[in-house]
Amino acid sequence: MGVPELCAIPEARRYRLTACLQLQFPFILVLTFGPETTSPIKLPPALLERARKLTVEHDQLTTALQSDFDAKKAKRAGEISRIADALKQFEKAKSALSELQGLLESDDAEMRELARDDLEATNTQLADSSHNLSVALTPKHPFADMPCLLEIRPGPGGTEGRFFADTVFHMYKAYCANKGYRTRVVQYESSDSDGQTGSEGEIALQEAVLEVQEPGAYGLFRGEAGMHRVQRVPATEKSGRTHTSAVAVWVLPSFPENPTSESESDWDNPESDFYIDPTEVRSETMRARGAGGQHVNKTESAIRLTHIPTGTTVAIQESRSQQRNREYAWRLLRSRIAQQRREAREEVSRQLRSSVLANSQITRGDKIRTYQYQQDRCTDHRSGLDAHNLPDVLKGGETLGKVMESVQAWLVNKDIQALIADEEAAAAPKKESK
Amino acid sequence: MPRLRPSLFWQARREISPLAAQLLPACRDLESAANELRWIREHVQDTPSSVPPGLRVWNLVEKRGKGVPLQYVLGTQPFGNLEIQCRPGVLIPRPETEAYTLHLATLLSQSQHPPPHSLSILDLCTGTGCIPLLLLHALHASLPPTTALNIHGIDISPAAISLARANHHQHNPLPAPASPPLSPSHQRTLTFHQTSIFSPTLLSSLLPTLFPRSSSGLDLDLLVSNPPYISASDFARATARAVRNHEPRLALRYAARWGWCRPEDVFYARLLEIAAVLKPKRVLMEVGGMEQALRVVRMVGRFSSLLGGDGDGDGDGDGS
Numbered sequence: 001m002g003v004p005e006l007c008a009i010p011e012a013r014r015y016r017l018t019a020c021l022q023l024q025f026p027f028i029l030v031l032t033f034g035p036e037t038t039s040p041i042k043l044p045p046a047l048l049e050r051a052r053k054l055t056v057e058h059d060q061l062t063t064a065l066q067s068d069f070d071a072k073k074a075k076r077a078g079e080i081s082r083i084a085d086a087l088k089q090f091e092k093a094k095s096a097l098s099e100l101q102g103l104l105e106s107d108d109a110e111m112r113e114l115a116r117d118d119l120e121a122t123n124t125q126l127a128d129s130s131h132n133l134s135v136a137l138t139p140k141h142p143f144a145d146m147p148c149l150l151e152i153r154p155g156p157g158g159t160e161g162r163f164f165a166d167t168v169f170h171m172y173k174a175y176c177a178n179k180g181y182r183t184r185v186v187q188y189e190s191s192d193s194d195g196q197t198g199s200e201g202e203i204a205l206q207e208a209v210l211e212v213q214e215p216g217a218y219g220l221f222r223g224e225a226g227m228h229r230v231q232r233v234p235a236t237e238k239s240g241r242t243h244t245s246a247v248a249v250w251v252l253p254s255f256p257e258n259p260t261s262e263s264e265s266d267w268d269n270p271e272s273d274f275y276i277d278p279t280e281v282r283s284e285t286m287r288a289r290g291a292g293g294q295h296v297n298k299t300e301s302a303i304r305l306t307h308i309p310t311g312t313t314v315a316i317q318e319s320r321s322q323q324r325n326r327e328y329a330w331r332l333l334r335s336r337i338a339q340q341r342r343e344a345r346e347e348v349s350r351q352l353r354s355s356v357l358a359n360s361q362i363t364r365g366d367k368i369r370t371y372q373y374q375q376d377r378c379t380d381h382r383s384g385l386d387a388h389n390l391p392d393v394l395k396g397g398e399t400l401g402k403v404m405e406s407v408q409a410w411l412v413n414k415d416i417q418a419l420i421a422d423e424e425a426a427a428a429p430k431k432e433s434k
Numbered sequence: 435m436p437r438l439r440p441s442l443f444w445q446a447r448r449e450i451s452p453l454a455a456q457l458l459p460a461c462r463d464l465e466s467a468a469n470e471l472r473w474i475r476e477h478v479q480d481t482p483s484s485v486p487p488g489l490r491v492w493n494l495v496e497k498r499g500k501g502v503p504l505q506y507v508l509g510t511q512p513f514g515n516l517e518i519q520c521r522p523g524v525l526i527p528r529p530e531t532e533a534y535t536l537h538l539a540t541l542l543s544q545s546q547h548p549p550p551h552s553l554s555i556l557d558l559c560t561g562t563g564c565i566p567l568l569l570l571h572a573l574h575a576s577l578p579p580t581t582a583l584n585i586h587g588i589d590i591s592p593a594a595i596s597l598a599r600a601n602h603h604q605h606n607p608l609p610a611p612a613s614p615p616l617s618p619s620h621q622r623t624l625t626f627h628q629t630s631i632f633s634p635t636l637l638s639s640l641l642p643t644l645f646p647r648s649s650s651g652l653d654l655d656l657l658v659s660n661p662p663y664i665s666a667s668d669f670a671r672a673t674a675r676a677v678r679n680h681e682p683r684l685a686l687r688y689a690a691r692w693g694w695c696r697p698e699d700v701f702y703a704r705l706l707e708i709a710a711v712l713k714p715k716r717v718l719m720e721v722g723g724m725e726q727a728l729r730v731v732r733m734v735g736r737f738s739s740l741l742g743g744d745g746d747g748d749g750d751g752d753g754s
Contacts (some may be wrong), residue, residue, distance in 0.1 A: 294525070
């Protein structure tokens with residue numbers, strides 16, 4: 001009787017059967033919704049082995065640092081210290097649990113009672129610490145500390161999608177303003193095909209690029225990449241039908257204005273994802289044919305860069321200064337190429353992983369979120385979070401922050417699963433060879 | 435100039451703004467009308483004034499719509515990383531000039547190892563002073579502080595010289611005079627002088643005071659010039675209306691014959707004559723198109739004996 005009801009709940013929404021009580025009624029189900037953040041993760045032995053190795057390394061580094069200080073060693077020790085801490089907590093919880101299990105088998109009835117009381121608390125502690133440990137073991141995204149570029153473009157679907165693209169653009173801009181992140185509009189182009197505005201004065205957006213200059217913005221916004229779907233009655237709709245359209249959001253790491261010595265962001269370093277050989281780029285100034293120089297004084301400052309090996313093209317005409325346009329164009333091109341390289345690498349490693357994970361990999365085509373105007377709700381399809389108060393989401397308020405946080409938690413969980421899969425895949429051939 | 439379709443005006447009015455439609459006669463297409471309207475709005479936003487912003491935008495758009503160059507309407511033109519002030523009566527800096535000036539600055543700072551003890555540069559027909567100012571900025575940033583810079587700009591127009599001085603005042607990378615002066619050998623100076631380059635006293639009295647003498651002529655590393663080069667027929671046919679109606683003719687064409695050469699080439703003859711006396715290490719002159727470039731190269735051939743054997747005229751062709 002309860003089972004068909006369960007099936008009716010959308011797949012995207014994860015639920016957990018917490019308790020099933022049988023009273024006079026045949027079934028009463030208590031369901032908890034939301035992302036499973038604290039679900040016990042079974043740590044594979046390979047992962048634990050790695051954590052132990054890193055902890056040993058950490059201890060060695062700390063003793064070495066006590067006698068003589070070395071910046072490189074200190075940095076490495078800082079990086080792996082959270083793994084060491086997490087492992088210590090995990091082992092503490094584990095030993096506590098085995099102690100309790102010993103007590104459960106003791107002859108003293110009172111002892112057994114006490115142990116049973118403690119058992120549940122210790123179990124959750126163990127689950128928490130194993131989760132923490134796997135979070136600590138998950139490598140940080142290499143671009144996570146960088147500022148980012150948000151590229152917003154309407155999907156197919158005509159004017160309505162373009163209006164919504166403008167809404168999405170203003171949503172992120174307002175969110176950054178609320179959070180106090182510095183932003184800069186790199187590109188904001190309306191389409192020429194029509195002159196109407198949306199119900200809230202949106203313009204028909206063709207393409208917009210917003211730079212969030214906060215360090216670490218890439219880590220905050222990387223979950224926002226993908227197709228954002230909108231379901232609403234457009235301003236242009238006469239008979240009140242709901243339309244569905246989509247807006248694509250790309251999140252690209254942005255090259256910081258003041259380069260640090262980090263190899264990832266050093267674009268002169270051929271090892272870096274941001275490195276582009278200048279000879280592979282064709283630069284064009286978009287100007288009319290005919291006499292130039294003193295003969296004309298048109299304000300043609302637009303710049304188009306084409307990366308010949310990949311065919312990636314960037315055109316910027318935002319500023320009156322050609323030099324500034326060229327700088328922006330180069331930065332945008334670098335970011336796009338870096339993202340493409342990273343995606344290509346991720347694709348390779350994704351193919352190595354199990355097929356279960358392949359479905360949840362974010363690619364540009366996936367629909368990630370729905371903004372439902374009639375039901376006043378914003379649903380994220382990955383974390384399964386349903387946020388009400390859609391106006392606050394679109395104003396870039398706290399509700400949007402909650403949605404973004406839920407996606408981050410989901411991304412972390414996904415990374416952990418990927419890590420476990422990788423470790424197991426790496427461990428499997430070793431066993432076979434033995 | 436072909437007539438604009440009325441539908442284009444409607445489109446501009448509907449899609450961008452009625453103000454964009456007003457800009458169309460000057461801008462000729464939707465995209466640049468939209469861009470220029472945005473730049474006008476940004477300019478009004480960035481410069482505080484007691485006049486309401488809406489009215490200021492409207493006034494500027496009206497002026498631009500009547501064909502006044504945007505650079506005169508806004509009063510500036512970006513040139514490299516500088517915002518050069520522009521005023522009616524002085525030629526607006528062109529993107530081609532910007533491109534070769536930046537290229538020149540990279541060549542000057544990278545080609546010599548070890549970096550030279552001093553660099554001296556003379557810009558003739560300097561106008562807004564954009565070329566020497568950008569060179570000063572670029573070289574100041576890229577050359578080691580041990581290299582002295584001695585840069586001079588010359589123009590016949592008092593309006594140009596006062597504007598060039600105003601631009602220099604606004605974009606001065608050098609430490610203020612109040613701070614302790616550098617030793618004379620490491621000084622970096624830029625000065626503008628108002629005189630005609632045809633003046634008989636230029637070679638005999640002015641220039642020798644600006645640059646130290648060397649064994650063959652004067653110690654000059656670079657002679658650069660963007661002289662008036664448009665011919666009378668090109669001026670009537672090939673120039674844009676905004677240029678013809680609003681920019682100074684003095685900076686665009688020279689109408690009288692001078693000796694054996696064409697009116698539009700007179701400046702190059704005089705420039706080469708000056709170069710023959712000063713014997714600078716490099717010469718860069720902007721020319722208006724391939725034909726003129728070839729004529730100037732032939733002229734360099736005639737002067738080569740005077741220039742000292744190898745005619746190292748660096749012609750910079752632009753346009754068609």
